[in-house]
Amino acid sequence: MTHRLPHLNGLRAFEAAARHLSFKTAASELGVTAGAVSQQVRKLEETLDVPLFRRLPQGLLLTDAGERYLPSITRAFEDLTRATEAIAPDINAKKFNIGVSSEARLVLPQEWPKRDKRLTAYVRSVIETNDIDLVRTDEVDCLIRFGDGPYGDLAVIAMPLVKAAAAQPAELHFVCKPGLADCRQSKAILESLDDGLSPSG
Amino acid sequence: MTHRLPHLNGLRAFEAAARHLSFKTAASELGVTAGAVSQQVRKLEETLDVPLFRRLPQGLLLTDAGERYLPSITRAFEDLTRATEAIAPDINAKKFNIGVSSEARLVLPQEWPKRDKRLTAYVRSVIETNDIDLVRTDEVDCLIRFGDGPYGDLAVIAMPLVKAAAAQPAELHFVCKPGLADCRQSKAILESLDDGLSPSG
DNA sequence: ATGAAGACTCAGTTTTTCTAAACCTCGACG
DNA sequence: CGTCGAGGTTTAGAAAAACTGAGTCTTCAT
Structure with missing residues (x-):
């Protein structure tokens, strides 16, 4: 055929x-x-x-x-x-699809994560979303957002915001499935976020 | 997903x-x-x-x-x-996949059908084969070959070979499913073959 | 009004894909 | 043995496809 x-x-x-x-x-x-x-x-x-x-x-x-x-x-x-x-x-394990809420977007460095060369090996795509269900359905591998869940059985890693603006929550959340919480990709992304959020970033 | x-x-x-x-x-x-x-x-x-x-x-x-x-x-x-x-x-109807047996290949013009510009609209690909079953399974839309079948229920159009060599059959066969026997594509291919086989071709 | 968001267009660039020609290996054949 | 033919592979360069970036437009909300 x-x-x-x-x-x-x-x-x-x-x-x-x-x-x-x-x-x-x-x-x-x-x-x-x-x-x-x-x-x-x-x-x-x-x-x-x-x-x-x-x-x-x-x-x-x-x-x-x-x-x-x-x-x-x-x-x-x-x-x-x-x-x-x-x-x-x-082929699976290689790169993450990241979700970023529009609010979270604002506190991240310009064009993150593209600018961070350490991430090129770990990141496939970034889409703007605040929908936690996309983590459950695997449409994104992790979601970076503000606010509380309910996150149910998902893993959440909270990052303090050093330069929190007045009306802003003090913590940014990295949400993913439990199994992905400490794989190479998550670690690299978290490290990059950490740097990006620190005063020097 | x-x-x-x-x-x-x-x-x-x-x-x-x-x-x-x-x-x-x-x-x-x-x-x-x-x-x-x-x-x-x-x-x-x-x-x-x-x-x-x-x-x-x-x-x-x-x-x-x-x-x-x-x-x-x-x-x-x-x-x-x-x-x-x-x-x-x-999208279907557009271009033929043609099968040509290696023996038939020899009596056709060099690089046929690429050289014939009338065919570019009708021909997708040409593969070398002598297997009549490929016509039945739609792997090719038509097959150009020598020799008798059994062709079963397939349509066969015979073309006389003007310059038949000594040890060669006198007829080239164009084999296709009955429904395709006189569509635009078949007609164009047959016409081109006709020209290509005539002494001037 | 003004701004934001998303789709569209277009020129120019980057990336991918393709070709053409050379090479290599193997098996068949005289 | 030599030589040939049939495929598969490799390469540089050409061609085609895909992408970007900037500008435009429309619509909606403020």
């Missing part, structure tokens, strides 16, 4: 964008800019000659075709991921 | 190469050179850090890992193909 497929990167962009209903968030997940996702999706729509998204002023919606397309595509990528993990478990 | 995957083109190259157990044939199917497939597969093996092929002097074999990997990857690509065909049936 020879496969006749559109460009696979376009499919990937579509899948992420459709899942998030946002080019920007999809871009974060994929580690590229929103423009790149926009281009990829447009090209895909052109090669299929089928519109996949309805671009409304309020945001994105899927077209009927997109709606029908998404589940199969997601499933196929999940299958590829599973199969790959089965024969090469390490 | 964010997907952590190796480069998708590498996966594609692996899938085709593993199915054919030949980089050269895979390259034909994908419409690239054998070197490109070799590179893609090597890079995939590097990112997974798992060897997928055993390169023996006699040819390729899959490693255990490759053996386990292949079925899932093939299935995933088939799913992508099916889903794509479901929402964009036309």
